Amino acid sequence: MTINTDLLSKVTAFIWHEADLLDHKEYQDWLSLWDKNGLYIVPTDNNETDYENTLNLALDDADMRRMRVARLESGESVSAGSVSGTVRMVSRMRILEETADYVAVRCAMTLNELRHGNLVSYPADLEYRLKPTADGFMIDRKVVKLMHADGFLRTVSFIF
Amino acid sequence: MSELIELKNISQKAADMVEEGRVHKALYSDPEIFEEELDKVFQNTWVYIGHESEVPDAGSFKTAFVGRHPVILSRDRKKNIHVLLNRCRHRGATVCEGRKGKTKAFTCPYHGWGYGLDGGLRAIPKAEEYEGVLDKNDLPLESLRHESYQGLVFATFKSDIEPLEDFLGGAKKWIDLFIKQGGGYPLKVLGEHRFNFPGNWKIQLENTTDAYHFPIIHKSFISSLDDATADIFDFLDGDGFVEDLGHGHSVMVMIPDLVDLEADLDQPIPARFEELAQALRDEGQDEEQVKRLVRAAHGTGFNLNLFPNVSCSMAFFRVLRPVSAEVTEIQHVALGGEGAPAPFNRKRMRLHEHFQGPMGFGTPDDGEAWERVQKGSMAGKDGWILVNRGMGNLHTSPDGNVAGAVCSETGMRGAYQKYKQMMAAEGEK
Numbered sequence: 408m409t410i411n412t413d414l415l416s417k418v419t420a421f422i423w424h425e426a427d428l429l430d431h432k433e434y435q436d437w438l439s440l441w442d443k444n445g446l447y448i449v450p451t452d453n454n455e456t457d458y459e460n461t462l463n464l465a466l467d468d469a470d471m472r473r474m475r476v477a478r479l480e481s482g483e484s485v486s487a488g489s490v491s492g493t494v495r496m497v498s499r500m501r502i503l504e505e506t507a508d509y510v511a512v513r514c515a516m517t518l519n520e521l522r523h524g525n526l527v528s529y530p531a532d533l534e535y536r537l538k539p540t541a542d543g544f545m546i547d548r549k550v551v552k553l554m555h556a557d558g559f560l561r562t563v564s565f566i567f
Numbered sequence: 568m569s570e571l572i573e574l575k576n577i578s579q580k581a582a583d584m585v586e587e588g589r590v591h592k593a594l595y596s597d598p599e600i601f602e603e604e605l606d607k608v609f610q611n612t613w614v615y616i617g618h619e620s621e622v623p624d625a626g627s628f629k630t631a632f633v634g635r636h637p638v639i640l641s642r643d644r645k646k647n648i649h650v651l652l653n654r655c656r657h658r659g660a661t662v663c664e665g666r667k668g669k670t671k672a673f674t675c676p677y678h679g680w681g682y683g684l685d686g687g688l689r690a691i692p693k694a695e696e697y698e699g700v701l702d703k704n705d706l707p708l709e710s711l712r713h714e715s716y717q718g719l720v721f722a723t724f725k726s727d728i729e730p731l732e733d734f735l736g737g738a739k740k741w742i743d744l745f746i747k748q749g750g751g752y753p754l755k756v757l758g759e760h761r762f763n764f765p766g767n768w769k770i771q772l773e774n775t776t777d778a779y780h781f782p783i784i785h786k787s788f789i790s791s792l793d794d795a796t797a798d799i800f801d802f803l804d805g806d807g808f809v810e811d812l813g814h815g816h817s818v819m820v821m822i823p824d825l826v827d828l829e830a831d832l833d834q835p836i837p838a839r840f841e842e843l844a845q846a847l848r849d850e851g852q853d854e855e856q857v858k859r860l861v862r863a864a865h866g867t868g869f870n871l872n873l874f875p876n877v878s879c880s881m882a883f884f885r886v887l888r889p890v891s892a893e894v895t896e897i898q899h900v901a902l903g904g905e906g907a908p909a910p911f912n913r914k915r916m917r918l919h920e921h922f923q924g925p926m927g928f929g930t931p932d933d934g935e936a937w938e939r940v941q942k943g944s945m946a947g948k949d950g951w952i953l954v955n956r957g958m959g960n961l962h963t964s965p966d967g968n969v970a971g972a973v974c975s976e977t978g979m980r981g982a983y984q985k986y987k988q989m990m991a992a993e994g995e996k
Contacts, residue, residue, distance in 0.1 A: 449926060451758055451759070451760065452758075459913055460909060460912070460913060460916075461757075461758060461916070462757055462758025462759070462760070462901045462916045462919060462920070463916075463920055464760065464920070464924055464925055464926040465920060465926045466916075466917065466920055471921075474791040474928070475928070477790070477791065478787040478788075478790070478791060478928055481787055481790060483786040483787035483790055484786075484787035484928075484931070484932055485784065485932055485935050485936070486931040486932045486934065486935035487787070487931075489935055523938070523942075557666060557761070558761060559761045559762055559763040559896050559897075560761065560762050560763075560925040561762065561763065561764075561925065561934075562762055562764070562925045562926075562930055562931035562934040562935070563925050563926045563931060564931045564932075564935075
């Protein structure tokens, strides 16, 4: 097995950068990472692949991402105001596929959220499709496969 | 009233904690009252189990609860529906796990007892050891009495309770109107969101016919809408109303123009729905059907609360399960049309994702408010929850029911009076 450590290193740096933006609520910078046709997806069924024809927890195109960020930044959402913060650990990076158009990546994440003094943990697999650009990548697709996607979740007023 | 919460035998007093216009906060947190509710409310009435479309085929099943009891909704080979207690008759292990699926039989994982889709005991390993000891015919999975209305399946532990249709009573008219959002197709469950909140089930029950909270807690959702849609959700000063339908049920009409989705089909399609309309035309739908589907896609203009555990809320079912005095599980069930054009069902799911569930733009703020009510209910030794808004401004509806303004608490009062009546009764264990 040969691992392209140069590509892996670039991909890891990009995904860590994204994780840091989200944990520090730098949402406008996060929006700028996206390809305009990109989709942010949090499925209810992790075996599903036809996301548009099934119910998801979130299936955000550019408009919905912008609106989701606006909701979190506006100060109008009382639940968003109760999230003290998130700390996510992203690891176990693996390049699944590399083509001329995109790089497919899978990695592990544990997101920890503090709200009302309670720590809530969200383990998940993240699947990315990244489009190479002159100075890095753009996100074409991000699928957040929560381990307990079909269980009874706490409500979410942040971005995975 | 403070003496009430000092009483040792507090569970006898739950009914006394409900007055006409206020309820005592101890109803949210007392574990003895909670256990009594499971016995006196959830074991003594019709409880919503699921929709028939969730078990479409022979062999389909889904799991659910009646109060504290895990149950299975199954469809047998003859396509008959059953509601079975999820408990092996040998040692009592559950015989079915998971939310839903298809199976040929329910098999206990412990010792291999196998049951048919109708609950009948079919197979026992080493059956010779039971010769002369037991008869398989005596030990099916226990069945609950169940009845359906418009595809909504309810079950009950009460053999002598009134028929489901009598229990639904004045709510039937509204269920009939609600299912029109299938756009002419049979209503079908498309999926569900699941979440829990650290609060009492009655806090959620109160919420379904509470219009008063909408513009306040859901401001961030309303800000995400186009101006025309945001105007539609500005309904507190409109012609809506809340009606007590009896048996604890109530309806809150927020948008009177959207009560009957088959009315006004000759109206032009608003510009903001043009994208959906064009997608439906592209699927070969004629203009009349396009208008019907576009009008149905966004749901009804009312919330119907069916006591004690389900509401038909604009475009979805909201099902609650009381887990403990201070924990409640909620399912937001997305609905569409069986066989309806794909753009219609896709639109329904995208609208559901926009507001409902753990990541919607609305539900997390509801959940936050409910959690705050629960936390706040611990403040002080005495305390009352007010449900008296609109009590001085009631009228009789055309159907002969007590009704108030859209933001009145008429629905909550109806639910709490039914609760009071059930909690005052002698319990059956």
